[in-house]
Amino acid sequence: MKQVLNMIAASALLTAAVYAADVDVTSNITTDTTWTSDNVYHLSGFITVNGAALTIEPGTVIKAAAGTGTDATALIVSQTATINAVGFASAPIIFTAEGDPMDGSWGPDEGSTWGGLIILGNAPLNSDRNKESWAEGATITDTVEGIPTFYRNLRESLEARIPKTTRVR
Template identity: 50%
Template sequence: MQKVLLSVLTISFLFLFSCRKSNYELTHEVSVKDNGSGTGTVTWDTKNTYILDGLVFVNDGQTLTIEPGTVIRGKTGQGTEASALVVARGGKIIARGTPEAPIIFTVEGDDLEGSVPLEATGLWGGLIILGNAPLNASGGEAAVEGIAISEPR
């Protein structure tokens, strides 16, 4: 009986204390879609988790400020169905994370515990910053992978 009790206690102890606790609190989720007007000049803060639904642009003349500790997640998709944050030419992003409060860009399903398997990487488009530098292409213009050629921004 003592062996059974000891075994049950040991297994219970393992279940209770083997789970890792995430350093990140779950916050209110805000879905971010772009209807052509871009993000506007806004600040994203730690009170929300921002879910990118498709390509979300910071347009020319707009500034997106992201506070330290903010989490931005992209819905899964590839090619023209990818979710990504795109800073267009003339748009600005101000994002200064800290070692204690990093700004995290990740896929929607990430549990933020560092346990996303390698096979699950590459599921969203990421952060794309388009500058004004010329390209090594005829005419200095080219397409960006994953963004439709017809996209004017």
């Protein structure tokens, strides 16, 4: 009986993996959202998580349309948002380009085809930009060229924003 149940469970998992839905993500995320591992998420353009929590389940695959510069595709987590992305060694969260065949054949030369995962935080800055005008404890706000939001140095505790067991290719 136990073997029969194991076979049924394995068949159900295999069937779910084969029939994963393709979900197009083309607009900003402004409400709490969960991306599940039974779907493949396809990003297009700058997708900003703003004022919301994005939870990504272990084993989830996120594919981004190719592009560079202002035509790049990127997932941008703003200061007012959080990303909860904790994968497992056996089920990592994978961010990659649309062209990745996901069979292990892509090497380092296939990288840099999309904008990436950008987390705009509140941590102390390590740059010398305008350093002479910084007062002890001052809040410095700045922008990243081409990104429609900003970052600043305000606090150091960002544990909920740090993806774990996540691969960004």
